[in-house]
Amino acid sequence: MSAPTSATSGGKKAKSQVGWWATIRLLRESPAGMVGAGIVVFWCLVAIFAPLLAPYAPNANQFDVGPVASPSFQHWLGTDDQARDILSRIIFGSRIVLTIAPLATLCAYVVGCLIGLLAGYYRGWVDTLLMQVCNIILSFPVLILYVIIMVKFGPSALNIIAAVTFVASPQVARLVRSQTLELREREYVAAAKMRGESAWYIMLVEILPNARGPLIVDACLRTGYTAITIGLLGFLGVGLRPPDPDWGGMIKDTYGFLLGGQVHMALAPAFALSSLVVGFSLLADGLREISLRD
Amino acid sequence: MLKFFAKRFGILLFTLLVVSFLVFLTFEFSPTDIARSALGQFATDKQLELYRIEHCLQWPFLHRYLSWLGLAPNCAGEINGIFQGYFGYSYQYRTDVDVFIWDRLGNSAVLALVAFAVIAPLSIILGVAAGMREGSTLDRLVSLFSTITTSVPEFGTGAILLTIFVVWLKVLPGTAPLEDSGGWSIASQMVLPVATLTAYYLGYLVRMVRASMVEVMTRPYIRTAVLKGLTFQAVVIKHAMRNALITPFTAILLQLNFLFTSVVVVEAVFGFPGFGRMLVQASLRGDVATVEAASLFAVLVVVISQVMGDFVYMLLNPRIRFA
Numbered sequence: 001m002s003a004p005t006s007a008t009s010g011g012k013k014a015k016s017q018v019g020w021w022a023t024i025r026l027l028r029e030s031p032a033g034m035v036g037a038g039i040v041v042f043w044c045l046v047a048i049f050a051p052l053l054a055p056y057a058p059n060a061n062q063f064d065v066g067p068v069a070s071p072s073f074q075h076w077l078g079t080d081d082q083a084r085d086i087l088s089r090i091i092f093g094s095r096i097v098l099t100i101a102p103l104a105t106l107c108a109y110v111v112g113c114l115i116g117l118l119a120g121y122y123r124g125w126v127d128t129l130l131m132q133v134c135n136i137i138l139s140f141p142v143l144i145l146y147v148i149i150m151v152k153f154g155p156s157a158l159n160i161i162a163a164v165t166f167v168a169s170p171q172v173a174r175l176v177r178s179q180t181l182e183l184r185e186r187e188y189v190a191a192a193k194m195r196g197e198s199a200w201y202i203m204l205v206e207i208l209p210n211a212r213g214p215l216i217v218d219a220c221l222r223t224g225y226t227a228i229t230i231g232l233l234g235f236l237g238v239g240l241r242p243p244d245p246d247w248g249g250m251i252k253d254t255y256g257f258l259l260g261g262q263v264h265m266a267l268a269p270a271f272a273l274s275s276l277v278v279g280f281s282l283l284a285d286g287l288r289e290i291s292l293r294d
Numbered sequence: 295m296l297k298f299f300a301k302r303f304g305i306l307l308f309t310l311l312v313v314s315f316l317v318f319l320t321f322e323f324s325p326t327d328i329a330r331s332a333l334g335q336f337a338t339d340k341q342l343e344l345y346r347i348e349h350c351l352q353w354p355f356l357h358r359y360l361s362w363l364g365l366a367p368n369c370a371g372e373i374n375g376i377f378q379g380y381f382g383y384s385y386q387y388r389t390d391v392d393v394f395i396w397d398r399l400g401n402s403a404v405l406a407l408v409a410f411a412v413i414a415p416l417s418i419i420l421g422v423a424a425g426m427r428e429g430s431t432l433d434r435l436v437s438l439f440s441t442i443t444t445s446v447p448e449f450g451t452g453a454i455l456l457t458i459f460v461v462w463l464k465v466l467p468g469t470a471p472l473e474d475s476g477g478w479s480i481a482s483q484m485v486l487p488v489a490t491l492t493a494y495y496l497g498y499l500v501r502m503v504r505a506s507m508v509e510v511m512t513r514p515y516i517r518t519a520v521l522k523g524l525t526f527q528a529v530v531i532k533h534a535m536r537n538a539l540i541t542p543f544t545a546i547l548l549q550l551n552f553l554f555t556s557v558v559v560v561e562a563v564f565g566f567p568g569f570g571r572m573l574v575q576a577s578l579r580g581d582v583a584t585v586e587a588a589s590l591f592a593v594l595v596v597v598i599s600q601v602m603g604d605f606v607y608m609l610l611n612p613r614i615r616f617a
Contacts, residue, residue, distance in 0.1 A: 032438065136309050139596050143555035144573060144589050151577045152320045228447040235449045236562060236574055251449055255563075259468045263457045270450035277445040285441060 026290040033286010039279025047094040054088035058245045068262050077268045080254055086265060089245035090272045096246055097276065100157050101226040104164035105219055111165055112172025117203040119173065120180025131177070134170035142167055146229065150238040157240060160233060164226050175218055179211035217288045224280030231273045247273045302601045306594075313593050314376070314586055318359045321582040331579045332385045349383070362586070382583030386576055391587045395569065399591060401472060402568035406557050408484060409491035414546065417496055418539065421503020425538065426530050428508045436500060444497030448556050451493045452563035455486050469565040487564045494556050502545045507538040540610045547603030554592055
C-alpha cells in the first residue's frame with residue numbers, strides 16, 4: 001500500500017506496517033476515498049459470507065412465485081425469467097467478480113511490470129522492441145481483442161484472465177516503464193550498482209517498490225474496469241457459462257424484458273456492478289489524493 | 295516533417311500487417327467449422343467436403359493468408375487480395391465483404407461522430423470550470439460526477455436510460471434500427487445511443503481537461519496575468535485554457551480506441567446496425583474475412599488518429615520537435 005511518507009522520500013525503504021496504517025489513517029481525510037473503500041469492503045464481505053447472506057440457492061427455481069416476479073417480501077429483488085431469486089444471484093455473483101477481477105489485474109501487473117522494468121531499465125533496443133510490441137497491442141481495438149480471444153478459446157474464467165492480461169499488460173508496462181526511466185537515475189540505484197547487485201535485484205527490490213504509489217492507484221482503478229470487462233463479456237454473450245450467476249450475463253438474459261416493463265431484473269445486477277466499479281474508482285481517487293498531498 | 299510522416303506510415307503498415315496476421319492466426323485455432331456454420335447442421339459430410347474444396351479451406355494456413363493478402367493465387371486461381379483492394383468473401387453473408395461493410399461502417403461512424411460532437415465541447419466546458427479553482431464545490435461536484443459516469447458500464451447506463459425514458463416516460467424509442475419503426479424518427483432513435491456513449495466517455499475527458507487545467511493554473515504566467523490586473527475570466531480564457539487544452543486534445547484522439555469499444559457495446563444494447571455487432575456475430579461464426587476487414591478499419595482509424603494526435607501536439611507545443 002502506498003505510504004505517502006516514504007513515497008516521496010524515495011531513498012528510504014518502505015516501513016511496511018507503519019505505511020499501511022498511515023495510509024488508512026490518511027484515507028479518512030478523503031471523504032470520496034472513504035466511501036469508495038466502504039463500498040469495496042461491503043462487496044468483499046458480501047462475497048465472503050455469500051452462503052450465509054443469500055436467502056435462496058442462486059440457481060434454484062422459486063416455483064412459489066414463478067418467473068419474472070416483481071420484488072416482494074419473500075424475494076426482495078424479485079425473480080428472473082427462470083424464476084431464480086435475483087438477490088441471491090447478485091450475492092453469489094459478487095464472488096465471481098471479486099475473484100476474477102483482482103486475479104486478472106494481478107496477472108496483468110506481473111506481466112506488465114516485467115515488461116516495463118526491462119524496457120525502462122535496459123533502454124536501447126530492448127525498450128524499442130518491447131514498446132513496439134506493446135504499441136501494436138494497444139492500437140488494436142480492445143473489445144475486438146476480447147471478443148476474438150473469448151470466442152476462439154471458449155468462455156471460462158481462465159480465458160477471461162488471459163484475455164485481460166493480454167490487453168492490459170501493455171498499458172501497465174507503459175506506466176511502469178515511465179516510472180522506471182525516472183527512478184533508475186536515483187542515487188539508491190547507483191548505490192546498489194556500486195554494491196554489485198544484479199540487475200534483477202535492482203529492478204525488483206530497488207525500483208519497483210519505489211514506483212508503487214501510482215501503480216497502486218492504477219491497479220485499484222484497473223480492478224474496477226476489469227469488473228466492467230467481465231460484465232461486458234457476459235453481456236455480449238461470450239462471458240462465463242450459465243447457469244452460475246454472472247452479473248453481466250444476468251443483465252443480458254433479462255435485457256429483453258426491459259422494454260416490456262419488467263425493469264427490476266436487469267437493473268438490479270446493473271446497479272450491483274456499477275456500485276462496485278464506482279467503489280473502486282472512488283477508492284483510487286482517494287488514494288491519489290492522499291499520495292499527492294505531501 | 296516528411297520523415298515524421300514517412301516513419302509513422304511505415305509503423306502503420308507494419309501494425310496492420312501484424313494485426314491481420316494475428317487475427318488470421320486466432321481463427322486457425324478456432325473450434326468453429328466454417329463449412330458447418332455456412333451450410334447448417336443438416337449438411338452431409340459429402341456436402342461439407344465439397345464446400346471445403348470449393349472454398350479451398352483445406353489449403354495450408356500460410357497459403358490462405360497470402361492469398362487473402364493478394365500475394366498468392368486464391369481459390370479462383372487469380373491474385374486478388376487486400377493489396378488489390380479486395381476484402382475477401384464472407385462465409386456468413388455469402389457475399390463479398392465490401393458489399394455490406396460500408397453501410398455498417400458508415401452507421402458506426404455517424405454514431406461516433408455525433409457522440410464526439412457532444413462530448414468534446416461538453417468535456418472542455420466542465421473540465422475548465424472544475425479545474426480553474428481546484429478544490430471548489432464545483433470542482434468536487436464535477437469530479438464526483440465524472441467518476442460515477444465513467445464507472446457505470448455502457449450497458450448499465452443503457453438499462454437505466456431505457457427504464458427512465460422508454461419504459462416510464464415513453465418519450466424515446468428503445469431500439470435504433472435506423473429505419474422507420476413505430477413512427478420514431480431516425481434522430482429520436484439516435485438520442486439514447488449518443489447519450490449512453492456520452493455518459494461513459496465524458497467523465498474520462500473531463501478528468502483529463504481538469505487535471506491539465508489545475509496544473510496550468512499553478513504556473514507563474516498565470517500569477518503574472520492575475521497580478522497584471524486582468525479579470526479572472528480573461529485569465530482563464532486567454533491564458534489558461536489555451537495551454538490547458540494541449541494535453542487533452544491529444545488524449546481525445548489517443549482514446550478513440552476506447553470509444554470504439556463503447557460503440558460496439560452501445561450497438562449491442564440498442565440494436566444499432568453498426569460494424570461492432572457485425573463483428574461480434576462474425577467472430578462467433580468464424581467469418582474471418584469480415585472480422586479481418588472490420589479489425590483493419592478499426593486499427594486504421596485508431597493509428598491514424600494517434601498520428602494526428604502526435605502531429606497536432608507538436609504543432610501546439612513548439613517545445614517538442616518532430617522526431
